[in-house]
Amino acid sequence: MFDGLKKKLDRFRKDVEDTAEEKAEAAAAEADDDAVADAETPADDSGAAEPAAVESDSEETAASTSDTPEPASEPSDEAHSEATPVETDDSEDTATDATDAASESADGADAAEDADGPESLASDAAKAALAEQEADDSSSAGRLKRAAAFATGKVVIEEEDLEDPLWELEMALLQSDVEMQVAEEILDTIRDKLVGETRKQVQSTGQLVEEALHDALYEVISVGQFDFDKRIAEADKPVTLIFTGINGVGKTTTIAKLARYFEKQGLSTVLANGDTYRAGANEQIREHADALDKKLIAHEQGGDPAAVIYDAVEYAEAHDIDVVLGDTAGRLHTSNDLMAQLEKIDRVVGPDLTIFVDEAVAGQDAVERSRKFNEAAAIDGAILTKADADSNGGAAISIAYVTGKPILFLGVGQGYDHLERFDPEAMVERLLGEGE
Numbered sequence: 001m002f003d004g005l006k007k008k009l010d011r012f013r014k015d016v017e018d019t020a021e022e023k024a025e026a027a028a029a030e031a032d033d034d035a036v037a038d039a040e041t042p043a044d045d046s047g048a049a050e051p052a053a054v055e056s057d058s059e060e061t062a063a064s065t066s067d068t069p070e071p072a073s074e075p076s077d078e079a080h081s082e083a084t085p086v087e088t089d090d091s092e093d094t095a096t097d098a099t100d101a102a103s104e105s106a107d108g109a110d111a112a113e114d115a116d117g118p119e120s121l122a123s124d125a126a127k128a129a130l131a132e133q134e135a136d137d138s139s140s141a142g143r144l145k146r147a148a149a150f151a152t153g154k155v156v157i158e159e160e161d162l163e164d165p166l167w168e169l170e171m172a173l174l175q176s177d178v179e180m181q182v183a184e185e186i187l188d189t190i191r192d193k194l195v196g197e198t199r200k201q202v203q204s205t206g207q208l209v210e211e212a213l214h215d216a217l218y219e220v221i222s223v224g225q226f227d228f229d230k231r232i233a234e235a236d237k238p239v240t241l242i243f244t245g246i247n248g249v250g251k252t253t254t255i256a257k258l259a260r261y262f263e264k265q266g267l268s269t270v271l272a273n274g275d276t277y278r279a280g281a282n283e284q285i286r287e288h289a290d291a292l293d294k295k296l297i298a299h300e301q302g303g304d305p306a307a308v309i310y311d312a313v314e315y316a317e318a319h320d321i322d323v324v325l326g327d328t329a330g331r332l333h334t335s336n337d338l339m340a341q342l343e344k345i346d347r348v349v350g351p352d353l354t355i356f357v358d359e360a361v362a363g364q365d366a367v368e369r370s371r372k373f374n375e376a377a378a379i380d381g382a383i384l385t386k387a388d389a390d391s392n393g394g395a396a397i398s399i400a401y402v403t404g405k406p407i408l409f410l411g412v413g414q415g416y417d418h419l420e421r422f423d424p425e426a427m428v429e430r431l432l433g434e435g436e
């Protein structure tokens with residue numbers, strides 16, 4: 001399930017990790033060359049121990065180096081732990097930035113000690129560059145900072161490192177039927193979380209990227225989620241659930257699966273066939289009712305669906321039944337008379353939940369239909385069937401964000417037990433291949 005998208009997400013994570021680490025290693029190599037060149041430069045006649053000068057290829061860097069205050073005395077250990085690898089980002093607010101950086105460097109140092117990580121490999125010149133409080137540009141001092149960051153077990157991820165991998169990820173999401181605005185939201189979240197992030201000694205860049213991917217996917221997938229079982233348990237009985245969607249997506253089969261699902265929870269159900277439109281609809285749902293030993297309320301073909309559902313609620317009240325499961329005719333959102341039927345059921349019966357059913361394999365089409373049904377009939381949640389046959393996962397990722405309503409269940413096969421409560425965390429872990 002969703003294997004195609006899983007592979008693409010994994011490729012994104014590897015691309016970013018490779019880019020960031022290659023860049024840092026390249027900078028480290030350059031920095032060593034710079035440091036060696038500086039070491040051969042004769043000291044000036046003042047005799048004061050200058051911090052290792054950083055070769056610059058631009059005026060401002062030289063200025064910032066000459067501005068660098070000379071250490072008054074050999075820094076004490078505390079001062080040293082303050083002065084060692086400090087990440088300064090380019091944000092305007094250097095005061096906050098310095099505090100953040102200091103606390104981060106303390107964390108970094110602690111983490112390094114905690115993790116019994118290798119002694120810092122940064123050369124003195126690299127440490128001096130890192131100790132600089134100035135926001136730096138892409139000069140050799142900047143390269144040295146990145147290199148030292150790498151040498152001290154830190155990798156700074158920059159916007160340019162993400163450009164290509166994010167473009168690839170956007171294509172992958174769109175090809176997997178993720179809705180455009182949902183894909184943009186995912187990319188924005190990843191960019192916000194990763195740019196300027198430093199990889200701590202105890203983390204790999206891949207872990208950093210995975211955390212950003214996880215959070216970005218979870219944010220869009222979990223929109224509107226509520227505790228379905230709790231909602232049903234606490235609602236006044238009988239609870240009335242109405243199912244709508246187009247023909248052939250699996251509404252009737254899903255109703256039968258839910259009858260089995262509630263039975264396992266000790267809740268009784270009665271089925272109602274509000275599909276008085278299609279010939280053979282009564283026979284189809286009656287097969288399920290008989291197989292599950294459940295009561296079915298049905299009228300003649302051509303009857304009023306609202307009257308069927310109303311009779312089922314009356315039956316449930318008279319027989320102390322917990323849940324009414326009302327099927328309706330497959331319809332397109334553009335079918336005015338069928339949409340008018342839904343409004344009448346809403347008016348006459350006042351169902352607890354109107355649930356939109358579509359098939360995961362329909363991808364973008366399912367997303368678009370969910371948006372239209374929600375506009376026309378104000379759905380309370382969605383069930384995606386045939387997820388067992390869906391390699392993309394685009395509909396499962398997009399529908400909640402697009403409608404603001406949660407996906408409640410996934411249909412994962414043709415059997416009555418092939419129904420899964422939709423869990424956003426489990427979905428994200430499935431997409432990221434975690435916990436396998």
Ligand SMILES: Nc1nc2c(ncn2[C@@H]2O[C@H](COP(=O)(O)OP(=O)(O)OP(=O)(O)O)[C@@H](O)[C@H]2O)c(=O)[nH]1
Nearest residue numbers: 247248249250251252253330385386411412413414
């Ligand atoms: N693989 C798979 N097949 C499913 C799933 N859910 C339903 N189906 C199949 O999809 C087909 C259509 O299911 P129905 O329940 O008849 O669909 P419907 O929406 O009620 O169709 P109408 O009655 O025409 O509105 C049947 O062959 C089901 O077995 C699922 O989760 N996975």
